[in-house]
Amino acid sequence: MPEGNITILEIARILDISKSTVSRALKDSHDVSPATRHRVMELANQLGYRPNLIARQLKERKSRTLGVVIPSFMIPFYSMAISGIQNRAAEMGYSIITCQSNESERTEEKYLEILISSQVEGIILSVSKTTGKHDHIERVKKLGIPLVLFNRVIPVEGIPSVSVDDYQAAKDIVHYLVQTGCRDIAFLSGPTNLLLCQDRERGYKDALREAGIAFDSQRVVQGDFSLESGFRGALSLLGGGAPPEAYFCVCDSMAFGAMLAIKQKGFRIPEDISVAGFTNEPIAQLVDPPLTTVAQPAFEIGSTAVDLLMSLIRKESGSNEIRKVLQTRMIVRESTRG
């Protein structure tokens, strides 16, 4: 029995007052008599009145909605980030419309269009790994819709973002590997169009250079973030010749793949080969041996992205070029030599 939705007009008619008065009574508008307000509240409650947010949004030209586009919900990092985003947005009285690009640039573009049409007040985006151009992002900016990138950030001027210092974190952990006595360190990389992959690779190279270790391009193998690509990548270096003393992997899932390959080939971790990852997925502490990695504050990255976006929406920030960089933390577990 869909009780033929109650509107303010309905209430107004029953109480024989005008709908503007009802509208006012329902908020805390001062210019309405206590008596009237009481009657309105009473009846509204009794009838189970619920404001039609769509009407309100149209009138106020504010949707109180944020759009979120991520590559995939299946990636633990993004689930955690969304968790932070959703909680924070709710605190601010905002709803979120979530979309996953499934790593397709076209889909990402399509969702951006939908979000624009949906009149979201701002957009939080982490680009797909196939995203090459960024006209779609520029388009959003040009419309004056605040947009914040996170994690997978692209190297474009004037786009606010929330991320970590990938370069430094990578450099630190590779430095740590060197300290534990590894010199032949391989790097299992991800999609090189992504800035974070480039940065982590730079960190890797610079750590080697500073340690006086010659960079060998044969020791870098390209993957795509997937466990399988980590497996294959690691395996490819385990054939003829001496195996690497350590693998630094651009993300945890590739590290898990590498661990599988290493074990399958009969090597021990970390006695024969050390493995280090990046992200610190919840799984990292459960694999065997537990993975040494860089902890990214996924949840906090999400809530920070909302904060930044809200400040943009409220035009609090003078500039649009705010890039927030959050702290990482190296977590040493047992996948690397002591």
Place this chain on the structure above:
Amino acid sequence: MPEGNITILEIARILDISKSTVSRALKDSHDVSPATRHRVMELANQLGYRPNLIARQLKERKSRTLGVVIPSFMIPFYSMAISGIQNRAAEMGYSIITCQSNESERTEEKYLEILISSQVEGIILSVSKTTGKHDHIERVKKLGIPLVLFNRVIPVEGIPSVSVDDYQAAKDIVHYLVQTGCRDIAFLSGPTNLLLCQDRERGYKDALREAGIAFDSQRVVQGDFSLESGFRGALSLLGGGAPPEAYFCVCDSMAFGAMLAIKQKGFRIPEDISVAGFTNEPIAQLVDPPLTTVAQPAFEIGSTAVDLLMSLIRKESGSNEIRKVLQTRMIVRESTRG
């Protein structure tokens, strides 16, 4: 430069035609001359016109939006389900507003209210583990808003749902444990107000009974789905007296906790103690040893929930009492004796 949003009125003025004609031209409405349509399309494109979905929604009284409420994005099962939900909804031309209750009944209720006010056409819900009453769910039903429960279903008449046969799957896997020679099998349980926990426990008991094994209530310990509770629960049975020969855990994360406890106490898995879980989280194959578990088709559960919801929205289904039960699959790995 927020180019002062283009509306159909804008286009109408420029072309010196009426806005209804523009509206018609923009759809594939037949009664508009090819010439006019062309001019409209052209200009719309050129100006970057985008329909204001909020206005459309208000007018058509259809939001083309679905609401989704889950306990937490941090639980891998729900991320996967949401992934299925989002993709399927998008295929049907729907957006989703996602909310997480953070396992709080009050928050869950609050979100339901927001979703109603947001005029979502339907709601997909998995209740929090603290949810006791269900007036909030009844309220949604009474308003005539289609609602589908999934996974964490509550035993109430007339609520459509998507889940698996928890009873049978639990029974099967415990039966398997028995077959491998285990007789003293402990059960690490979850929040007992949830039907799925009750069902899995029933399956456990019946499997024991059918194998002629006496049920010992001391061998059932209550947890809350968390890894820690699995750890503590397992540990509590590892003190004095003989340890169980096997642990059947109500979910994978508790199984991971149990494995940690077992290893810490110096027992071997599965030589000394077998461990079985439920859900088949991606992690399950990466822990050591890989976990024997019941695979739930999380992604498919999500898409099925959308399908069911859509059929309700379109009133295709005669009855509201549709309970879809999807197939599980027992996955034997190395955490149980061969």
Place this chain on the structure above:
DNA sequence: GTGAAAGCGCTAACAC
């Protein structure tokens, strides 16, 4: 303190 009226951007029934 309250009501009348306009309007957010769109669609659609009804004229012509």
Place this chain on the structure above:
DNA sequence: GTGTTAGCGCTTTCAC
């Protein structure tokens, strides 16, 4: 084939 008009449910001037 196109224009006029009304209206979705709400907020908000502007009167009184």
